[in-house]
Amino acid sequence: MKIAQFQDIHRAYKKGVDVLAGVSFGVGPGEIVALLGRNGAGKTTLIRIAMGMMEAQTGSVRVFGLDPRKDAVEVKRRVGYVSEDQILPPFLKVSQVVELHRGLFPTWDDDLARRLGARFAIDPEAKIKTLSKGQARQVALLCAVAHRPELLILDEPAGGLDPAARREFLETSIRLLNESGTSILFSSHYMSDVERMADRVVMLEGGRVLIDSALDDLRESYSLALITAGPEVTRERLLGLAGCLAVRQRAGSLHAIFQLDPEEAREVLDSALGIGDMRTTSIALEEMFIELLGGHGVEATGGPP
Amino acid sequence: MQLHIVPGGELPIYRQIMHQITDAIAGGRLSRGDKLPSQRDLAEQLVISPLTVKKAYDELEREGVIETRRGRGTFIDAAAEAVDPARQRRRLRGDVRRLLIQAHLAGVPLADVRRLLSEVAKEIQAERRGV
Numbered sequence: 001m002k003i004a005q006f007q008d009i010h011r012a013y014k015k016g017v018d019v020l021a022g023v024s025f026g027v028g029p030g031e032i033v034a035l036l037g038r039n040g041a042g043k044t045t046l047i048r049i050a051m052g053m054m055e056a057q058t059g060s061v062r063v064f065g066l067d068p069r070k071d072a073v074e075v076k077r078r079v080g081y082v083s084e085d086q087i088l089p090p091f092l093k094v095s096q097v098v099e100l101h102r103g104l105f106p107t108w109d110d111d112l113a114r115r116l117g118a119r120f121a122i123d124p125e126a127k128i129k130t131l132s133k134g135q136a137r138q139v140a141l142l143c144a145v146a147h148r149p150e151l152l153i154l155d156e157p158a159g160g161l162d163p164a165a166r167r168e169f170l171e172t173s174i175r176l177l178n179e180s181g182t183s184i185l186f187s188s189h190y191m192s193d194v195e196r197m198a199d200r201v202v203m204l205e206g207g208r209v210l211i212d213s214a215l216d217d218l219r220e221s222y223s224l225a226l227i228t229a230g231p232e233v234t235r236e237r238l239l240g241l242a243g244c245l246a247v248r249q250r251a252g253s254l255h256a257i258f259q260l261d262p263e264e265a266r267e268v269l270d271s272a273l274g275i276g277d278m279r280t281t282s283i284a285l286e287e288m289f290i291e292l293l294g295g296h297g298v299e300a301t302g303g304p305p
Numbered sequence: 306m307q308l309h310i311v312p313g314g315e316l317p318i319y320r321q322i323m324h325q326i327t328d329a330i331a332g333g334r335l336s337r338g339d340k341l342p343s344q345r346d347l348a349e350q351l352v353i354s355p356l357t358v359k360k361a362y363d364e365l366e367r368e369g370v371i372e373t374r375r376g377r378g379t380f381i382d383a384a385a386e387a388v389d390p391a392r393q394r395r396r397l398r399g400d401v402r403r404l405l406i407q408a409h410l411a412g413v414p415l416a417d418v419r420r421l422l423s424e425v426a427k428e429i430q431a432e433r434r435g436v
Contacts, residue, residue, distance in 0.1 A: 196318070
């Protein structure tokens with residue numbers, strides 16, 4: 001059974017403007033799934049729907065097979081949640097915030113909370129408002145994981161953190177996953193974190209799932225071809241080739257993404273168009289994000305030659 | 306043995322792990338019977354998904370390079386000779402190809418590349434003797 005399952009989720013904020021226009025995917029046991037997309041792609045909306053904080057207009061979401069709206073208490077007890085814009089009560093002490101959460105979760109693990117507290121080295125007597133951004137996020141993480149959730153949902157958890165704090169956050173998440181078999185659903189704009197952590201990547205665009213793939217497959221079966229544009233070599237012709245997913249024009253050259261490995265892409269280009277001047281490479285997630293989601297259609301070809 | 310992974314590098318992380326382990330066997334830094342870190346420990350050490358480590362170990366086990374003994378851990382099962390030399394050569398071929406393309410683009414003739422190769426090989430030998 002899937003830990004979380006989204007089925008054909010639709011959600012519009014304004015009538016006729018769909019943020020989510022039929023999104024389906026699942027998170028399996030022990031799996032780490034990264035939710036990617038540009039700002040406004042609907043990642044946070046989707047996460048809020050999973051948390052029962054918002055409702056889908058049509059479609060269904062199940063977490064542990066339960067409905068996050070109808071079985072809100074049960075679902076919340078088994079989920080840990082941290083978001084970038086989460087606000088902890090500023091005038092409470094760290095110890096009071098921890099105590100507050102402790103009371104909410106029957107499965108709270110005092111020993112784990114103590115270990116994390118010691119590891120983060122945050123003064124329990126400090127008021128939340130005196131903490132740095134990184135420390136406040138660590139308190140939020142402690143509160144989100146000390147009940148050993150079966151699913152950890154992180155909405156841009158690393159936003160605004162320095163690289164050391166980010167790494168520490170990831171380490172804590174991995175350790176929790178190891179100890180408790182927790183599944184993780186997270187959204188992030190840090191592609192190096194995603195490359196490091198994710199088993200599977202779900203890329204949202206235009207309210208739909210553009211890509212839902214194991215990260216390793218994405219890395220091994222996609223490639224980027226850089227080609228010099230010419231009268232015979234146009235965006236349209238490339239888009240007509242087998243395996244070509246997207247083409248961007250960048251001043252005089254064309255960037256084409258193929259769902260083929262680099263050697264295969266080279267062969268397709270060579271045999272179809274007889275292109276000699278090109279480079280095909282495997283593609284890191286960051287480039288794939290930019291090529292697939294970074295603006296559509298033909299870009300201005302102006303600028304210095 | 307220390308593993309070093311590069312997220313977003315040319316190869317997926319599970320392949321980086323596989324290659325570093327087989328390279329270490331071929332180079333004599335790991336030998337039959339040596340114990341590998343547990344999947345969990347390695348995931349925490351490298352700060353990567355435990356399923357990625359599992360995938361690397363599963364593939365290596367399928368290839369007969371490592372062996373998991375229930376309750377005891379994971380061990381190197383292949384002798385250095387057993388690490389398929391043809392396969393190692395195929396992998397190196399890609400690196401050589403990249404090197405030669407770089408040389409070609411930089412206008413460095415093949416004879417100079419050959420000379421460079423033997424110079425660097427000597428350097429490495431000297432370093433290894435020094436250790």
